[in-house]
Amino acid sequence: MSTRVPYLTARLQGFGTTIFxxxxxAAIEHDAVNLGQGFPDFDGLDFVREAAIEALRAGHNQYARxxxxxxxxxxxxxxxxRFYDIDCDPDSEVTVYSGATEAIFAALQALCDVGDExxxxxxxxxxxxxxxxxxxxAPRVQTLRAVEGEDGPTFRFDADALERVVSGKTxxxxxxxxxxxxxxxxxREELAQIAAIARKNDLIVISDEVYEHLVYEGxxxxxxxxxxxxxxxVTISSAGKTFSLTGWKVGWTVAPPPLxxxxxxxxxxxxxxxxxxxxxxxxxxxxxxxxRYYDELVAAYRARRDKLCAGxxxxxxxxxxxxxxxxxxxxxxxxxFESDVALCRVxxxxxxxxxxxxxxxxxxxxxxxxxxxxxxxxxxxxxDEGIRRLRxxxxxxxx
Numbered sequence: 151m152s153t154r155v156p157y158l159t160a161r162l163q164g165f166g167t168t169i170f171x172x173x174x175x176a177a178i179e180h181d182a183v184n185l186g187q188g189f190p191d192f193d194g195l196d197f198v199r200e201a202a203i204e205a206l207r208a209g210h211n212q213y214a215r216x217x218x219x220x221x222x223x224x225x226x227x228x229x230x231x232r233f234y235d236i237d238c239d240p241d242s243e244v245t246v247y248s249g250a251t252e253a254i255f256a257a258l259q260a261l262c263d264v265g266d267e268x269x270x271x272x273x274x275x276x277x278x279x280x281x282x283x284x285x286x287x288a289p290r291v292q293t294l295r296a297v298e299g300e301d302g303p304t305f306r307f308d309a310d311a312l313e314r315v316v317s318g319k320t321x322x323x324x325x326x327x328x329x330x331x332x333x334x335x336x337x338r339e340e341l342a343q344i345a346a347i348a349r350k351n352d353l354i355v356i357s358d359e360v361y362e363h364l365v366y367e368g369x370x371x372x373x374x375x376x377x378x379x380x381x382x383x384v385t386i387s388s389a390g391k392t393f394s395l396t397g398w399k400v401g402w403t404v405a406p407p408p409l410x411x412x413x414x415x416x417x418x419x420x421x422x423x424x425x426x427x428x429x430x431x432x433x434x435x436x437x438x439x440x441x442r443y444y445d446e447l448v449a450a451y452r453a454r455r456d457k458l459c460a461g462x463x464x465x466x467x468x469x470x471x472x473x474x475x476x477x478x479x480x481x482x483x484x485x486x487f488e489s490d491v492a493l494c495r496v497x498x499x500x501x502x503x504x505x506x507x508x509x510x511x512x513x514x515x516x517x518x519x520x521x522x523x524x525x526x527x528x529x530x531x532x533x534d535e536g537i538r539r540l541r542x543x544x545x546x547x548x549x
Contacts, residue, residue, distance in 0.1 A: 161283045168276060169510040173494065177504035182497070183536035185458075185524045186504040188330070188476060191532055194394040194435075195443075201434040202398075205427035214426040216418050218246030218402070222429045225436035226402050233362075234372050236380075242407045245414055246429060248421045250360045250388040250401035253413075254324075255281045257356050257384050257403065260416035262287040266321035271307060273479075273511030273518050275330050275358065282324075290315045291513045294332055296470050296481075303470040303481075305332040309343040316347060322354040323347070325373060328361040331479055331511055331523040333472020335368040338376075345376045354409070355383045360401070363392045363444055366452045367473040374404070381406050384413065389432045391476075392447070393439070394527075398428045451476055451526070454533060458526040461537030465544050467522075476527040479508055483520050485544065490519050493547065501543040503536050 154163060170187050177184040193199065210219075217223070223240035230236040238244060247253040254277060262268060264286035270278050272291040282289045292312045296303040323344060327336040336344075348355050355373055362370045374383040388401035403413055455471070458478055462469045468481035487493050490507035498504045506525075508518035526533060 161286070162280065165280055165283075169506060170276070173498070173504050173506055176495070176498040180498040180502065182499075182502045182504045183528075183532055183539060184504045185526070185528065185533075185536050186494075186506045188525045188527055189396045190394045190527045191529055192394060195439070197438065198393055198395065198431050198435040202427050202431035205430035208430075210426045210430050212426065214246075214423040214429055216423050217414055218244060218424070219426065219429045219433070221433040222246055222400075222402075222436075225433040226404065229436050230385075230404055234375055236372070236374065236404070238404050239407075243404055243410050245403045245405075245410060245417060246424050247401045247403070247417060248424045249390065249399035250358060250386050251277050252399075252417075252421055253386045253388075253401045253403050254278065254356070254358060255284070256413055256416040256420055257386070258282055258285040258287065258322075258324075259420070260412040261354055261356075261384075261409075262321050265319065267317060267319040268322050268324055269312070269315050269320055270324040271326065271329070272513055273331050273508050273521075274324075275326060276511055278324055279513070287321065288319070289513065290317075290320070293512075293514065293517050294329070294334060295517070296332075296479075303468070304473070305329070305334040305470065305479075307340070309340075309347075312344070313347050316351050316353070320351060320353060322356055324356045324358070326358040327373075328359075328365060328370060328472075328474025330361065330475050331477045331506070331508060333470065333475045333477055333479065335365055335370060335473040337368065338371050341371055341373045341376060345373060345379050348382060349378050353382070355379065356386065357383055358386045360386065360388045360391050361475040362387055363447060364451055364476060365474040366448065366455060370474070382409075384409055389435060393432070393435050395432075398425070398432070400424055400428050400432045454526040454528070454530065457530065457533050458524060458537070461533070461540070462524065465537070465540045469524075476525055478524045478526060479521045480524060481520055482522055486548065488520070490522050494522060496547060500546045502539040 173186040227240040262285040294305040384405040390396035506523040508521035512518040
């Protein structure tokens with residue numbers, strides 16, 4: 151009997167409904183604490199939300215310029231200069247999208263021909279694989295594996311193995327730092343290894359940096375700042391994670407003019423333009439958020455991270471403390487569990503908590519099946535309740 155989905159193109163056969171939809175549905179059904187999907191249960195800055203309301207009232211309600219309203223493009227360029235000393239032209243190098251996910255999709259559609267290969271690190275954000283396949287390209291993976299360090303397990307890649315994955319068909323490396331779901335913040339040395347491979351093989355680097363301001367250990371280094379990388383890098387970020395406004399879906403790319411022209415050719419036929427009043431509001435956010443805001447953002451998330459890691463350890467999981475993002479990958483084997491999918495399917499009903507199986511982010515399922523991803527972008531009260539439920543119900547999961 152065929153398992154092929156009727157009418158669905160061959161490029162998308164096998165993808166089905168995302169694990170996020172399945173877990174969220176189960177969380178709602180069982181009134182579970184949702185520590186699966188990565189969205190905050192609190193609002194972003196008041197003045198930013200008020201700026202969106204003011205933009206609506208001011209009449210900013212029609213199509214925006216396709217590549218972004220001028221105020222936002224200027225604010226993004228100023229942000230790159232302020233934090234990374236990157237000079238970019240707001241009109242020829244900055245493009246605004248309906249979220250970073252669209253930016254990733256547009257970049258792959260624009261830059262890859264059928265048969266090209268794209269190298270990415272697994273586990274990976276789930277849209278990467280679908281976007282590569284919809285471009286007609288072929289995915290190749292280099293696995294990040296947890297290794298023991300001075301402060302516990304952390305995820306690393308093998309540079310020699312990465313170079314072996316690259317072939318004459320490789321078009322791009324799809325990078326994500328800080329990395330979802332592992333929480334790894336790639337070091338300057340690691341980025342230099344990736345950059346050397348990109349330069350040697352004349353590859354484009356598509357660098358997803360949406361968690362750039364959620365770094366707790368180490369330092370976020372945009373790969374575009376490394377020697378010889380500015381001209382071959384598409385840097386992607388967004389407002390959702392930085393300003394706790396994930397539902398606004400305002401993202402952007404920064405790339406040199408030749409790459410930007412290619413990106414805009416795809417973007418204009420995907421969404422054409424992003425919500426106009428929200429663009430004006432995010433321009434205000436980027437312009438007015440001061441150092442205190444960013445410091446307090448990191449401090450608050452670091453405290454949440456430490457709370458969740460301590461709680462998971464108390465229950466018996468073995469969490470790898472993330473250096474960035476707002477996710478924790480926890481090893482389930484110390485509790486006697488072997489399958490992340492099986493565990494996550496019973497968690498909402500039996501423990502009242504939802505989490506995401508990390509194998510959903512892997513081509514090689516065996517690389518992630520011992521890990522479960524928990525999100526700590528939640529109020530402390532919700533984290534406390536989730537930890538309590540896990541502690542009180544962990545034995546029921548063995549039934």
